Amino acid sequence: MTETTKNSTTPESPGTLAGIVARFETPETLITASRAVRDAGFRRWDAHSPMPVHGLDEAMGIRLTILPFIVLVAGLTGGAVGLLMQWYTNAVDYPQIISGKPLFSLPANIPVVFELVVLFSALTTFAGALLLSGLPQWFHGLFANRAFHRVTSDAFFISIDARDAKFHENEVRRLLESQGAVSIDSYYDPIKERQIPTLIYWAVAILVVLAPIPVLLIAWAREVPSSRPRLTLFMDMDVQPKYKAQNESPLFVDNREERPQVPGSVPRGRLDNDTKFVYGKEGDNWVRTFPESVPVNLETMQRGRERFTIYCAPCHGQSGDGDGLVSARASQRMEANWVPPVQLYATAVRFQPVGQLFGTISNGVRKMPAYGSQIPPADRWAIVLYLQALQRSQSGTVDDLPEEVRKKIAAH
């Protein structure tokens, strides 16, 4: 045996004794020594080598790790998560038929299930291999021992922990020496100053506390309504560089994008000097006759029928009964807010002045929306004309019929 206990290096500032470490020349001597240490009944000890040494596990009596079983469980979990995720998202929560494929079918789901099995297993293997071997452990007494640094290059060691029940310094030294140790050293618990400075701990702690704040701010901003327009980092299609209604513009004093009409000006084709034609009113009263510019003839009436079918029939029905498609659908669905349209030949409507009918179309009435912006005045008058014919048709008597027809009826 070469160097012995006496001339082994003494560390600069020994703390509490953590154990004894001995160096061996070859893997073979390491194995025989390990067997001897195990036979001597030590439990808290270890053999160290620059690479895995074949046969060492057996000599030390290391049992097979349970890592594979942990990984098996992780892999099965990954597969189950993959399957459940695809089933829930694509078949339950957001079912959507794509190219006629079934919502949930194994063949289409295999790739993702496979990837998640692999992903879960791999991450578990990695974490498991380290955690089961007691890593990470950045501070250990052995690191203070200079000679031990060769363990990652070309040297073989056995370390016996001082906390082992059988640990007696001299006996341990004797045992290792008898096994052919080349050098034997004591090692000590890592000194406090060598550990991570508290400043770093605090910095990390503060960062951990602060880290969620930006995320929470974003979540808050998404959930809480705000009177200010939202920030747009990227121009998506809903943000277009053009003027739109109800938007802000710093260009004008009133900060509005919409420009009000300049007082005293008239847009092209909007000169409302004929109040009878445009408003259906004379002073404060509804007009009782058609304005002069509206010819009361068959042509206007046919135009009126056509416009009525487009704009009014969906609610009021073709004959003004109030059974249009929209109305029928609303009553079928028993819409609570739906007010059925008035029968257009009802007495209350029938004797209204033409100006008032014109006003109803232009401005709407109670639940009925206004159509002034969609139907030009001339067409509105045409509708009124047709409306009158409609009303008349519902309250006619036999006397209204032509002579010949009356005779035919009488003959029956």
Added chain:
Amino acid sequence: MSTLTLPLDDNTTNDPKHRAPLIAGDQSLETLTDVVSGIVEQPVVPRSWYVAFAVSSALAAMFFALIGYLIFTGVGVWGNNSPVFWAWDIVNFVFWVGIGHAGTLISAILLLFRQKWRTSINRFAEAMTIFAVICAGVYPGVHIGRVWFAYWLAPYPNHMTLWPNFRSPLLWDVFAVSTYFTVSLVFWYLGMIPDLATLRDRTQSPLRRALYGLFSVGWRGSARQWHRVERGSLILASLATGLVLSVHSVVSFDFAVSQVPGWHTTIFPPYFVAGAIFSGFAMVVTLMVPARAYFGLKDLITVRHLDNMNKIILATSCMVGYAYGVEVFIAWYSGVHYERFAFLNRAFGPYAPYYWTMVTCNVIVPHLFWFRKWRTTPALMVIVAVLVNVGMWMERFVIIGISLTRGHLPSSWRMYAPTWVDIGMFIGSFGLFMTLFLLFCRFLPMVAMAEVKTVLVHEESHAAQH
């Protein structure tokens, strides 16, 4: 056939009486540590490294600048058009993902098959895998158009109450490539911990000790740690084996599951996997030959290692050639007009030069590797390897680009030409790859020291028995 005529460091002969050594020279555990760690420890970094780094990082910067230009202007800066919606972006994606496969094959499948020669090259090849997948991942990331919504690819509960469509191969691809990257990284890192500990224990600089110390997580080479890490590596190898076969299969589904003539083929998955391994090994050889000479690693990465890789290139070249043949045969045999046209168009259409470059580089040139001289002479094998990489890039363009230019509907046919941004980004992606690679050579152990040591010890004990 006498071994005596060969130079002393030649370990490429197979004499049944003697197992040829995998490690040449007179290496011991200590010298091996010195050689490998020495590369990252040199006090004065050679100027050539700085020159190489300056060039490649400038290209990488150009890559990111062009991505910025693309994001702020829109994908219109590329040559992609209708109907060629997938062009160089996807070609480069498939190209880079393929390159990565060699690393995984070496570290996973060869580990399971107990091919000891892998130990010298696996760290290097795995690093290549990771860098290649990084380059690959950038492309689909920026090709989606509105890059800032890339997170929509992930299934997470959102305000739109939408979920991704799990029946789409494009989504499988997201899972396949991200899993591939994560697993490769974890596998690489787990195997590197003991070597990082070596660097930690040798360095004199406190900063390096702190960093290597941090990342080597307190490794002490204890038998209990070795036991678990070895088991872990074995499990990871089995998992990664599945990935070698699955990643490029899933990438090929992006095409095979569609109905474009020339894409809709069942041979795609195995054909893509063979092609990926083919191109990956070619890339390893291309990089390994200069690296082993430059860093003085000829004893660890011997001619035998290169020879073995060249044999794999030859084998996969035959598979790829077979796949090309089958594709053409099936197109004819199917009797489908569109399929037949797609293949005639590849070979004799306006892009015929691409097709014939592909055939020459991938099917004809690698047959030079039947000659021992080509397999064992570094200067010659690099020529073949570079041509294979060219050929494999062409193959991806032939499949993706040409098929799209002329589909079912002649009224929508349109030619494709790349823009300067396409070309710049392709060159830039090489810059990114090389930058990462040079940093790796400079700061991390390039050879898996601990693993090579097991081979060394094994060979020594064998030698002792004779």
